[in-house]
Amino acid sequence: MHYSRIITLGSSALAAGFILSAHAQVADPTVTKIVSAQEQLAAAKHWTRQRIASVPAFPMPVDRGSSTRNLEADHQPEAMGPMGAEPAGKQDPLAIQIARSAYWQDWAALEAEADIDGMDYTPMGTFGIYTSYDVNTHNALWKIYPHIWDGKLTFTTPTGSASCSATAISNNHIVTAAHCVYDTGANQFYSNWAFTPAYRNGNAPYGTFMATSCTVLGAWANLSGGFSINSWTRHDVAVCKMGNNSAGQTLNAAVGWAGRTWNAGNNQLVFNSGYPARTYTDATIANGPAQYLRACTAESFLQTTETLGSGCNWGRGISGGSWMIGYKPLVVTGNVNSVNSGLFINQQNIYGARFNSNNIVVLCNAVGC
Amino acid sequence: MLEAVLVATAGLVPACAAGGGPAGSGRPPVTGDRRHFTDASLGFRIGHPVGFVVRSQDVSRLAFQPRPLASIFFMNPTMAAGDLAGIEPPDLQLRVYRAEGAPSLAAWLAAAGFLPAGGRSAAKSVGRGGVDGLEVCAATLVAPGCSIYVLGRGRVYQLTPISREGEAMIETFELLA
Numbered sequence: 001m002h003y004s005r006i007i008t009l010g011s012s013a014l015a016a017g018f019i020l021s022a023h024a025q026v027a028d029p030t031v032t033k034i035v036s037a038q039e040q041l042a043a044a045k046h047w048t049r050q051r052i053a054s055v056p057a058f059p060m061p062v063d064r065g066s067s068t069r070n071l072e073a074d075h076q077p078e079a080m081g082p083m084g085a086e087p088a089g090k091q092d093p094l095a096i097q098i099a100r101s102a103y104w105q106d107w108a109a110l111e112a113e114a115d116i117d118g119m120d121y122t123p124m125g126t127f128g129i130y131t132s133y134d135v136n137t138h139n140a141l142w143k144i145y146p147h148i149w150d151g152k153l154t155f156t157t158p159t160g161s162a163s164c165s166a167t168a169i170s171n172n173h174i175v176t177a178a179h180c181v182y183d184t185g186a187n188q189f190y191s192n193w194a195f196t197p198a199y200r201n202g203n204a205p206y207g208t209f210m211a212t213s214c215t216v217l218g219a220w221a222n223l224s225g226g227f228s229i230n231s232w233t234r235h236d237v238a239v240c241k242m243g244n245n246s247a248g249q250t251l252n253a254a255v256g257w258a259g260r261t262w263n264a265g266n267n268q269l270v271f272n273s274g275y276p277a278r279t280y281t282d283a284t285i286a287n288g289p290a291q292y293l294r295a296c297t298a299e300s301f302l303q304t305t306e307t308l309g310s311g312c313n314w315g316r317g318i319s320g321g322s323w324m325i326g327y328k329p330l331v332v333t334g335n336v337n338s339v340n341s342g343l344f345i346n347q348q349n350i351y352g353a354r355f356n357s358n359n360i361v362v363l364c365n366a367v368g369c
Numbered sequence: 370m371l372e373a374v375l376v377a378t379a380g381l382v383p384a385c386a387a388g389g390g391p392a393g394s395g396r397p398p399v400t401g402d403r404r405h406f407t408d409a410s411l412g413f414r415i416g417h418p419v420g421f422v423v424r425s426q427d428v429s430r431l432a433f434q435p436r437p438l439a440s441i442f443f444m445n446p447t448m449a450a451g452d453l454a455g456i457e458p459p460d461l462q463l464r465v466y467r468a469e470g471a472p473s474l475a476a477w478l479a480a481a482g483f484l485p486a487g488g489r490s491a492a493k494s495v496g497r498g499g500v501d502g503l504e505v506c507a508a509t510l511v512a513p514g515c516s517i518y519v520l521g522r523g524r525v526y527q528l529t530p531i532s533r534e535g536e537a538m539i540e541t542f543e544l545l546a
Contacts, residue, residue, distance in 0.1 A: 154457045158433035159483055160529050161458045163512045179509040186482055191432055194456050202451025226485070227508035277512035277531050289532050290458065290512050317512030342510055
């Protein structure tokens with residue numbers, strides 16, 4: 001249906017402000033300008049690559065009035081009708097080939113251009129603020145860096161089979177949470193740790209790697225009593241040495257490994273990922289609990305001594321999943337800065353040890369990560 | 370470690386054929402979109418979605434105490450066909466423990482070391498289906514993290530769901546007369 005009132009105007013009429021006066025009187029829901037063939041030709045001639053590159057950014061409108069929310073709006077009906085959607089689409093199968101041929105200079109320049117790294121702003125640390133993602137629920141995301149470094153860690157506890165999350169690091173180790181490895185209540189290690197990188201709903205695309213040893217800090221093993229984020233989490237880090245998969249590959253040969261950072265600032269932009277089965281309210285996830293990699297991005301903040309928090313909505317199962325700084329999809333970069341330790345039920349934050357000289361450095365020095 | 374995990378995987382056998390383990394009731398009756406798994410020797414019955422795969426775990430390989438009499442995995446078909454079947458937590462894991470002479474369920478859980486630090490306050494009374502029990506949740510973010518324990522017939526039944534299907538199955542759990 002076409003409700004538009006179509007206005008065909010020359011550039012001189014536009015310059016005279018004709019469109020503004022016409023718009024003020026239009027009752028139609030849309031207003032359209034038809035661009036003539038001459039105008040299209042003129043625009044194409046005008047916008048050389050140099051002009052496109054050098055044109056100044058158009059100023060963003062700034063409202064200098066009050067930013068007070070209209071809370072009454074919350075009580076007004078939201079729906080304007082049934083929810084609608086249109087699916088996304090793929091490019092033509094030959095599109096890249098055609099583009100590469102037609103715009104070969106641009107492709108050559110782009111492929112030769114160096115990556116730009118570094119963030120030009122300083123995170124402040126945000127409590128309960130985050131963006132949540134389903135990651136390898138999407139077919140395009142399960143086999144790319146850095147997601148293939150993340151995996152599901154399964155093991156046996158006295159009360160049954162259990163799962164956490166972990167990340168491949170150097171020298172065929174994984175890093176995870178100590179509480180996925182050692183039971184402080186019973187003063188014993190769990191057993192049968194199996195790490196499956198890029199695990200996705202029953203499938204192990206790079207195989208499964210069995211632990212040959214797992215190591216926690218003495219400070220963790222000596223804890224007793226009830227789990228406390230404010231006093232336990234700073235020690236809640238473990239590393240495990242992994243054997244080969246059934247294809248004879250080492251973990252690092254199969255998927256590579258994440259970097260790691262220690263003694264970094266408390267406020268970082270983190271990509272927090274793992275295999276949760278439940279949410280922060282302890283409600284079971286409907287679609288594939290503990291079957292898919294899910295993530296939050298947030299700015300980490302200092303909770304207490306050597307303990308960081310970052311906003312997230314995931315829960316049980318995400319234990320041991322890594323907080324990565326410098327996350328970039330498809331790129332072999334990103335350093336683990338913490339692992340998920342615990343949360344306060346119904347609060348949208350997860351807490352983890354800040355990697356430092358007293359946890360990850362001690363562990364990796366001991367086992368040779 | 371490698372051997373133990375592989376044994377655990379290979380140790381999953383169809384529950385109705387597990388020698389010495391839980392004996393199934395032959396062809397289970399169909400109720401709507403559910404079937405019922407009955408184990409007369411262990412004294413319970415539970416419904417599960419049609420298509421779910423039921424496997425018995427070889428408990429002789431479990432290193433921890435107390436060792437259960439039986440451990441049964443109820444898995445959706447995707448999980449059952451996956452590479453981690455028998456390793457990862459199933460939709461519902463049902464373990465049965467010997468508990469003759471236990472003065473109470475809470476006392477048995479405490480003696481078994483199944484109560485997290487915090488003791489009795491960490492267990493919550495729940496009524497699911499036709500049975501009453503105690504729900505115990507771990508203090509950590511390990512999955513699945515929460516189990517429901519039921520005491521009856523001189524046994525403790527531990528039901529540990531990880532999915533909503535597993536949680537729904539608990540509603541159908543019943544002890545046999």
